[in-house]
Amino acid sequence: MLSMSRSESAPAFNNVNTVQQITFRLMRELGMTTVFGNPGSTELNFLNNFPEDFDYVLALQEASAVAMADGYAQATNNAAFVNLHSAAGLGNALGNIYTAFRNHAPLVITAGQQTRSILPFAPYLGAEHAAEFPKPYVKWSIEPARAEDVPLAIAQAYHIAMQHPRGPTFVSIPSDDWDKTTVMPNYSKVTGGSTPSSDAMAQLVNALTHSQNLALVVGSDIDRQGAFESIVTLAERLQAQVWEAPNSSRASFPEDHPQFAGFLPALPEPLSAKLADYDVVLVIGAPVFTLHMAGEMPLFDSEVAIYQITDDPMYAALASATTTLFGTVALSIQALIEQLPQSDKAPITKSIRPRAPQVSAATPIPIEYAIDVLANARSADAIIVEEAPSHRPAIQRFLPITQTGGFYTMASGGLGYGLPAAVGVALATSKRVICVVGDGSSMYSIQALWTAVQSNLPLTVIVLNNFGYGAMRSFSKITGSEAIPGTDLPAIDFVKLAESMGCPAARVSQHEQLAEAISIALAASGSYLLEIIVDPDTGAIY
Incomplete structure (x- = not known):
């Protein structure tokens, strides 16, 4: 691991300036000019006169902001910057912070804190132990002792996030720190890696x-x-x-x-x-x-x-x-x-792709058939983001991933990651992104559709609707559990939900119409949601 000082080629960075201005300069150096967030009062001083060369990606819930940043960071191979609202916003985001930790996704997560002068008096929106809140699922966490140290803390957070194993870091920033004066930090850059002995x-x-x-x-x-x-x-x-x-x-x-x-x-x-x-x-x-x-x-x-x-x-x-x-x-x-020498073993051969499942005229659509039709319709370079646990075996069998960076899902098992993560991946690439998500999973973060529409992203959302938490149904069979409450989700209209956020949408329930419906969904110029009514008796978590 090699450590070297910041380049001497920019002496103007030593000029005294505000914490906010120095932080924006630092973020440009580190390639973090896309900010994911959901703003609040303690973030206003950071967002004031936001730079024109930066992009602010508005998520309508903090957990979605983190998942978008996670997908973006993994797709760009660089840490993504997240700005959350105080302790309450950080609390909302914790589920996907845990997922980012398990995903080894490099994130620099910041959250507003109340002004330093009233922190001793238990103020509204104040966090008494802000740096402790996201632990243990961040690699490093700090609330700088001085306003002048905020840019250095962000630089350190970036490099810790980027060191393998990568992961999220956290910086709590009192709202009045942004207006104080400071200088550009002379931070270290870390490169390289290691091999076993x-x-x-x-x-x-x-x-x-x-x-x-x-x-x-x-x-x-x-x-x-x-x-x-x-x-x-x-x-x-x-x-x-x-x-x-x-x-x-x-x-x-x-x-x-x-x-x-x-x-x-x-x-x-x-x-x-x-x-x-x-x-x-x-x-x-x-x-x-x-x-x-x-x-x-x-x-x-x-x-x-x-x-x-x-x-x-x-x-x-x-x-x-x-x-x-x-x-x-x-x-x-x-x-x-x-x-290693070249092996003298005979090459391994096998059938490349399983045979397509057969269907009858009966409805609803078997999950295996739906996934097979999607696989045949997608373009060769399309990226799959998946959060459909009960259908994962069918997806693994009939939707093979053949390219690097071609697939993303959550390592944590926590729902609410897939749809906003797909937004983040789509922001990072010009390729068509296909989010394959269950009906239950999608409701954790359906508001991410709004962000996709606002950014006119090439995102196709495939909602596999089996009218419930299919993974729970499947897992209860494995464990021998019976009469489990809370597994049914009737009467959710995903087409109307999507259209209310400006996203074109359609529903298909008959297999004769499926191929055309998927073709239309994949050919959309921007974002599109297709709800597929699948047989609740098909699919299993293992």
Whole structure:
């Protein structure tokens, strides 16, 4: 890791100026000129005379602002700036801050604080322990002791957010700090990464070379670190089967590749069964393993040798029965490629894509059929943002992701991320973004449609309506739970909801009309919502 001083090429930055003006200069240097927020009174001094070269992305709820910034940060590969309203706004946003932490999404989150002069008197909108509020799901949190230190704190927050493992940071800023005078901070810039030690790499290379039946398990950090193509090279050199880690929030291997074996479940016994016949398992860029339920994990007591490459100390510390190599994921993959000989194993071949499901004239539409039609209609470079947990197996089976940066979802399991995250991704790219979202999930953040329309984004929202929380129905079957309340969601009109926010929309309930409806939705010049009535008896979380 290399640390170097700020460039000396801009002496004008040493001129005394207000905290607000210096902060805007700093944000330009750091490439954070898009601000996501929902403003309040404690943010007015920051927003006063907002720069013309900045973009302010208004979300109609703070959690949506954070999710938009999360999608934008991941799609641009740079930290995104979020401005929230005091403690109440930060509280509203905490669910998606937790998701950003699990997503390794680099965010610089700021929140207004009451003026310093009245903080000792428990003022309205004041936060007594502002820096403690978002912990432990931020990498670093501070309320600067002096107004003059606000720009430096933001610079430090940026670089901590960008260090691997990336994640959100937080700065609380009293509202009167922005008008004080200060100078441009002489902050440090951090670049570079690391690879595991030579001895550890030699041990791993020996294990991989002598393996008779090798599996790679790939996780989200591969795609986040730009190693999508490199992991294909590594897999082909090893002639290993490749599994996607449980609940991975990015696609990190082309799912139409002959060596792609499928998706690991987050259930201990089934997961163990899928990996039991391998002699060596190498997990890269993911925990070992993310589970959704308790149970026996025979894999950890077997003869299977499990190795892990990660730069997340929590992944390393919490792994079971595993030899962990600590290093930057992208650099470690490249180092492995350079040290490994070409495999002499026969190439793995298999059918690229499953057969399309058959349907009858009956309605509603089976989920598998709906996803298959969508897959055939999408353009090759379209980006999928997904939050439809009960339909994820069908999506994984019939909507293969084949390109880097082609898929986003939440790593946390918390709903309300997908639709605003799709807005953030669409802001960052000129490609068509397709948000595949459940009816229950969409209602956590439906107001994100308004932001999409205001920005005229190329966003198609596919609402898979099974009239309830399908994931809860599915999961209750797994756990043997009965008569669970609160799982039905009748009488929500998504077409009217969308149209009330200026978004064109349509509903389809018959499979004969589905292909044309999806074609229209994908060809829209701006944002469009299509509600598909799907069979509530199809689809399962595992």
